[in-house]
Amino acid sequence: xxxxxxxxxxxLCVVETPADQAAIERTSTFxxxxxxxxxxxxxxxxxxxxxxxxAKLSERCQDGAVKEVILATNFTGEGEATAHVIxxxxxxxxxxxxxxxxxxxxxxxxxxxxxxTIAHALVDRR
Numbered sequence: 001x002x003x004x005x006x007x008x009x010x011x012l013c014v015v016e017t018p019a020d021q022a023a024i025e026r027t028s029t030f031x032x033x034x035x036x037x038x039x040x041x042x043x044x045x046x047x048x049x050x051x052x053x054x055a056k057l058s059e060r061c062q063d064g065a066v067k068e069v070i071l072a073t074n075f076t077g078e079g080e081a082t083a084h085v086i087x088x089x090x091x092x093x094x095x096x097x098x099x100x101x102x103x104x105x106x107x108x109x110x111x112x113x114x115x116x117t118i119a120h121a122l123v124d125r126r
Contacts, residue, residue: 001034008032010067014057014086016040016074024045024072032070035060040078041085049085057086063093068096075102 001007011032015021020101021034036091037052061069061084069090103121104113 006031009065011070012061012066012068013070013072015072020072036125037082040073041082046108054086054089058089058093061090061093066095068098071097071099
């Protein structure tokens with residue numbers, strides 16, 4: 001995939017696992033490159049930035065080709081923390097850092113959606 005000259009080298013999507021990368025690929029909407037962390041920050045399990053290759057990610061983003069980093073970590077506490085730390089690290093380098101949108105799933109009924117999802121949907125509405 002990374003060797004494909006048709007891929008957009010200006011966009012780098014950061015995911016936790018190969019399964020997350022595959023899920024995004026199945027949408028056929030993202031044509032950039034990926035950086036797979038192979039995990040998420042988890043201080044209780046002893047997993048820190050060095051274990052996930054943050055230095056390698058930072059180096060990868062300094063090649064001049066990457067203009068936007070899309071954070072596609074999961075919307076769990078650990079995934080959010082991972083995205084936050086990466087965002088802070090890369091924004092200092094002048095890169096555009098974005099996060100996957102979140103909100104009420106299509107086809108769902110509000111009374112069955114968790115309150116956190118509804119709150120984020122209201123805050124991030126457009």
